[in-house]
Amino acid sequence: MDIAHKDSPSLLRRLTPGDALFTLALIGGALFALRQYGGFMDIYDKAILLLTVPALAALGVTWKPFRLFLAVSAGLAVCSMTLYGGDLARAEQVFFLKYLISSQTAIMWMSALFFIATGAYLLGLAARSNFAEATGTALTWCAVTMGTTGLFVRWYESYLIGTDVGHIPISNLYEVFVLFSLITGLLYLYYEGIYATRRMGAFVLTVISAAVAFLLWYTFSREAHEIQPLIPALQSYWMKVHVPANFIGYGAFALAAMIGVADLLVRHGILVSRLPAAKVLEDVMYKAIAIGFAFFTIATILGALWAAEAWGTYWQWDPKETWAFIVWLNYATWLHIRLTKGLRGALLSWWAVIGLLVTAFAFVGVNMFLSGLHSYGSL
């Protein structure tokens, strides 16, 4: 057996026909989008679109289930757009739009599916039922698929309202809460696959459910789901890279915190037989914080570049910026302690849990309690 090749095979060797098909579909999709919607993009938007292709292709190659997920989400979004046929009013007339794949409906499905998935994982944990946990996984996949479809369709709908209104749906608190739920869900599914254990689902899905609960409250009592046009400061291609990078960070930190909770339980002898070993949990927590920190660093820098263009200064200690800096410091310290001091154990888990509070304040609290330049989507 030649393990060396299995150990570090060349990229080409790992490619399956499915990967090739996926990459071709991505290229096709990007070219179609350029041809169809290129008129709404400036040169930077086009560059970002083209760079998305290799990024998603790499993700699909390293994480195979992602390919099917993206294909189904995109397929549903295309169905929805076809059913709309350029007329917003059809959301009320066409059955499949009204009850399945218009943006709001899809997001409602996402919310419901996340709730049921949480229930399934909790049931699996309580009853030691592999079937319930497998159901949880399937439902989580369905939830992220519906949510992604919802965001794609919302993007399209915004242009139907008016070409001057149209924009990528990651511009206010409502939209980024959907994004947060999606990214946290996807990150969780990734680690679930890598570590081949579904036992962490009950914890991670709980934090997603909390986000979804907030989303529903925000929709029903504040009517926050209405698509709003962009104020001048937000009209920039930078949003397309700054916001997603930020939410990979937030999502990963949230995931790490919930794994930290599980780790603390295990360390205190609770649910030991039902949860993965502390060693596994610790490893997932580290991986999540590492990826979160790397992307949060990128996001903060991208934010600074954007701020330099929009507000004339790359850093002005605006409350959101300052809290982003505090979050960054927090996880920088966490990594220093773990990597350099080689410390392990309950302290790091506690730190990750408290880190979520700091992150949550930077994410939502700043908008609620402090005023500043980032005050879009107040409560």
Added chain:
Amino acid sequence: MRPRSTSRALYELLSSMRFAISLLTVLGIASIIGTVVKQNEPYNNYLSQFGPFWFPVFEKLGLYSVYNSFWFLTILGFLVLSTSACIVRQTRPMLKDMRGFREHAQETSLASFAHHARIPLLLPRAEARDALLAYLQRAGFAVRCNERDKSVLLAAKQGSLTRVGYFLAHGAIVLICIGGLLDGNLPLKLRMALGGKQVTTGNQLISDIGPESRLGLDNWSFRGNVFIPEGKSANTAVVNVQDGILLQDLPFTVSLRKFHLEHYESGMPKRFASDIVLTDPATGQSIEKTIEVNKPFEFAGVMMYQASFEDGGSRMRMLAHDLRPGRGTSAKPLEAAVGDSLKLNSQGLDHSLELGSFRAFNIENMANDAAEPEGGTLTRLEKHLGSGARSPTRKDMQNVGPSIQFKLRDSAGQAREYQNFMQPILQDGAWYMLTGMRDSPSAPFRFMRIPMDGDGRPDSWFEIRSVLLDTSRHAELARRFTATALPASAASDVRGRLEETTRRTLELFALGGFDGLGKFIESTIPAGERDKAADVFIKILEGCAWEAWSLARSAAGAPAPTPSPAHARLLRDTLNATNDSLHYGAPVYIQLTGFDEVRATVLQVTRSPGKPIVYLGSLLLVLGVFAMLYIRERRLFILLKDSGEALVALGSNRKSMDVDERFEQHRDAIAALLTPPSRP
């Protein structure tokens, strides 16, 4: 170990991980302070917020500008020092580590690795060595062989670049801090301290500000604002420093052709853009450019951004309607620019009008907030399905036209603030001129609704009101009202009583409005009959208003009004507005009749020499972070002993689960290689 000297001990402390972690924590906590106390507000705001005792204390502590304060910069300075010391301390061992293969490692030390295994070596040493060399190279290792007396050590390593990541990431922090320092206000503070510059107050003409408050063209780091009205130009920027200003000369002249202000249908701002012309005084050449939010422009080393916009001195044409009782109706034309203060001292007035601001349009939600029928959960859910565009609560955004905001200050210096709309606004099915009043800037405006008559003008209201409130005409009104209300056959004492009641009602109303009447009713009429009495008083007032209108119209030579529902509504609205006007607090109503709008743009201009340094640092930081977190350094040692045994050991700079896995893979692969294929 005893430190050799104090400086050595200091160096040890600064470069220690414990110090770095404490510093990061302190920095995080210090940063929070600046998000709790609003930064860089006008000093008066702090004074009123914290009071005269705490205000100077907090000022000394630098809480109003935390991130520029001495102590915060000191912490940042320590961060730079600590990071630098850490880099210096790590450089030699790290470089040695990166280059070295540790091919002289002894068997005993290899055997102490957490990951090690002994495998039987069944091949000749040289053959095994060659097979392993090929294997290690395929697996991406760099290898060095150390032939020994009775053994050979293959020392292999990969992922040494992670150490480069360390230098990149930590060097980046130092670069970013230095760059940030160059762009902060430290250079300005130094210039003020060394160059003898002084801040001055903002309330003077730019030309009056002397050289001691001016910064020259040689200033390489500044951030200021340029205010330019349409059609005007500027070549100096205003730099705000604490509670004063400095002027910064610019190496060019910038003039504003036009400022664009666009809105979405919902009233949200859509686009702010300035069409500017930049002229180089040296060459006289000029270029045209449009600057908008997110689209800055650099000229002569100065970056220009669309920061905000203001009124550039729009001219307003107004009518001042006299509201004082007994003076009839008269309106005096006025003209003023936004920002002006105008004396209203004719006709015994002693007020000044301070024209604060002008808005060319106001987009308001004009929907009737009729309560929606509450459905069940399913109905509510259904309402939130569909596209994200639909609005479940119907909104009806409308532009209700221009408005002005101004203060009226009386001779005693007391001021009230007013907001007047230029055009009538449709409310509850009728048209009104709206004028809002408030006593303090923090209070909301209370609006008086002046009804529009059949000609679409507010004139009838002024006329009726002037007669109703004029005590010298009350007797006449009472007589006319009585004549209309009573049949000709009514007894003269009945007639006299009604006339007296009417006169009294008018008097009470003119003095205190509905409130005055209400108080009168409460003090003189038994509780059971008050409602009926109130009805009577209202009927009398409405009748008198009608008579007042007839009088006014006949004086103007117009035919008498005819009864109709529209006229009845007009009279009710007139009475309400007249009542409100008694609490209006101003002797005049200022009607906006025309305007010439002039906008002004505010551009932010900066020279930030630190920007490239910060950007370079940011790039290095990202590369460094990824290298540190995702390049795994591994050292694989294989000691082939003539005694027929091989010792495999794997070292890693990170302990994680995949090291275990990877070790097992290598161990098994190596064991397979060291076993001859012919063996059964």
